Amino acid sequence: MDVQPLYGTLRQRRRPEDVAELLLPVLEGRLSPAELTTLRQAAAHSLRRGVWQYTAMLQTFRQPVGASRQVQTAAELFDMVPAPALRYEEAGEVEAFLQEVNPLIGKTVGRNNYRTDRLDRAAREAQGLDLSKRQYNKRFRAVRHLEEKLLTMLAEQRKVQFEQIAKSGLAHTLSYEEFAQDVDSAAFIAYYTARCNLRSEFTISGQQRPYDQVADMLFRRCAGRKPSAIAGWLGAAAVPASPSANWWAIAHVYPAPEVLAALNSQQQGELLGRWTTLLHEMATYLGHIWARNTFARETMVVKQGDDSSTWNAAAGSWNKARDAWMNLLYALGMEFVLEEMCFGKALRLMAADVVAWHYSAGQKLDPNTQVWATLPLPWEVFAGTARCTRAQVELACQQAGLDPLKSGWLAPRPHGVVPFRPTPELVHGVSVANPYLATVLKRHRYFSGKPTRPLGPEAAGNS
Template sequence: MLLPLLEQHLTPPELATLKRAAGNSLRRNAWHYTSMMEDFARPAGANKQAAKAAELLEYPLPAASDASIADYADPEQVRLLLQELSPRLAKNMGHNNYLTDRLDRKARQAAGLGDLSRRQYNKRFRALRHLEEKLQQLVFTSQQHQLQMVSKHGFAHEIAYEDFSRDLFSAAFIAYYTARCNLRSEFTNQSQERPFNTVADMLFRRCRDGQPPVSALRRWVTGALPPTGSSPAPAWWAIAQVYPAPQVLAQLSDEQKGELLGRWTALLQELADVLRHTWAANTFRRDSMVVKRGDDSSTWNITAGAWNKARDNWINLLYALGMEFVLEDLCPGKVLRLMAADVVAWHQQTGGQLDPNTLVWADLPLPWEVLNGTATCTRETVAAACARAGLNAAKSGWLAPRPHQVVPFRPTPELVHGVSVSNPYLALVLRKNKVFSGKLLPDF
């Protein structure tokens, strides 16, 4: 998608870099197909429960062209519908106990529902209860959907189109870097693929360094004209939503940096509450963080990923504003994800040891306790824990912005439960037959 937009503006080495990546795209590979999801899984709407409740209570659902309203995928739309339907049964929202909250015959008559039999009333009561239960589920899954996006690409999904489209190379960098951030994790005993690869670096340097002149030879070969006038300024505010590195934040005003700091701080407070509830509902092995049967690893890992992303960006902004002194009094630690036992066993068989970050995590106060004031964790506390674990506190991201690193470009793999396979059709067959899922395989 980027190649036809940028090829007239790139130098030959830059064009070669982009073409190497484009050569592996769906449009150019032999399959023209991928088995991988190309969007985050979205919450299932409450249209079934909403339609049934509206039918029983004789409430005409409004026709809407907006898919989120028609499918009742937005929790607020479901809540508004419940506010319309509940009074029709003289029911208060949140009062769903069959023993104490249903109306008897006398109460139904007093509420003007005397023409409903007990069976008809109970049927409508159950329909509203099911709709409220679906609302609670929808609130949770919608929150998880948002946190999953944040854990991958920060606030990229909230960038206004006006900001995104202001400058061509800024838009190109944001689009490409966000796509690389959104890759699924691989089943490996090594570190995951870093999103800032040679293509992202080339696009970012064009944002940072401006538009170089097109050579006379290139103008003659391609017919391209050199740019006239001044190029648009890079959209640093938009870039900072997805890549708030120190060199990006240095281009923002103090007001913009302060706004971002406020947003990431508010998100940390929200995440702390989710982490606290998830921790209390499970019995994680804090000293190893190896998942065991019964652990809600999905909720924990999504929230932990969002916390670490928010914490990294919060620290970046503190340094950008010259406010790193805050860490002297308030320095909540990272949150470690749960690891599958087979990955840990594979890592140990190949000579690996327990990740020293796990030792630091187990040694520090729980981050949500630090934020709510029931525990104290300072820069000195974190530095001492890192020293005991043999980690460099600054370079490992515990106390300072992570060091910048560019990795080589690697084509996006087809994955089956995290395992890379050779082509998408094989991936489809393997996934259908539960290969790599940890479940028993069917008889062939």
């Protein structure tokens, strides 16, 4: 059974309905009538079956702008021809090009100071460079700009990676061989990943939860159990695992306790190591972002000048990694670690208008914010410059009126099964009924927080 189209969706942001459409021919003849009805409920809203057959929302994660223009400029100065097969959209391709051109002017990669790192006439002659000062300076500047572009690409790629982790864990790191071992497992992974990758909506009633009726049906096929509501993961015993289910792959996107219980100790240890390494990297990254900004820690409300997009992507990935790390501690019987080292969550920044909406509806600030503001910062705990224990977290949750277990501060968070809901067409989080109207509104910056462009015929013709 070819599951290559499903595998391709793991690194995209396809609508769950469109993934369900892809699942129908893959699971044909394998589903019971009830299961087929559940899957068709989602596929009925796919783009192929819709009136518009179109969405204004990108079907991929935002990708950094490549360096083809900068490479072309440098190549012309050095009388080189860039490799025709390369588009220089990957950092590795740009690095290889820089390793090739830097020696041509006697320059070391990373040495870009215009005053101290350029070669004078004597140094150029000593290295056999038959270049005038003007020719040399043009090449030096071109390479320096390309190296700056590479750093920007690496930073943007890291943000994209963290955004993917924040949404769907390690799903995008699965190889095709790992993914394709079992059809039912691949079906669940593809659909659940699409559900996890849903965009956030501008709302005060909470975001859609990814584990819906379709995901539950697909997961139960892997577990070999009859469909039933999940009462919660706390204290859940390991369930009989389907011998053919690919629990290792499923754990990359859905590290729930009963999934981790189906892994062997080596697999559990490997995932614990991967998530711990990611936590270390993310903690350092969060600390750097925090140092460059002046976030209002007591409220986490965005103010002018805050780099909210970078922070929220990193905070989301930290929380996802922390949840998986904590789930693995419990799976391995190592929850005693929390007694001495218990990293806190990282709260996302909230837009002021959303906070005002909460207050106008009679709601208060999220009590998790109070816990976040009370506990030591996660990167300080990871670096060993501050201490955060289970007792500290329990006290902070108690003061904020939160259950430390059910709120996810000290234990795997329970969840249930939510009804399937079609994916809304969003423009900067605001739901718009018509996808073509959504395209126009997006083009003219509506709901973006930026000055809008007029919608008149003249403006539309120039847009």
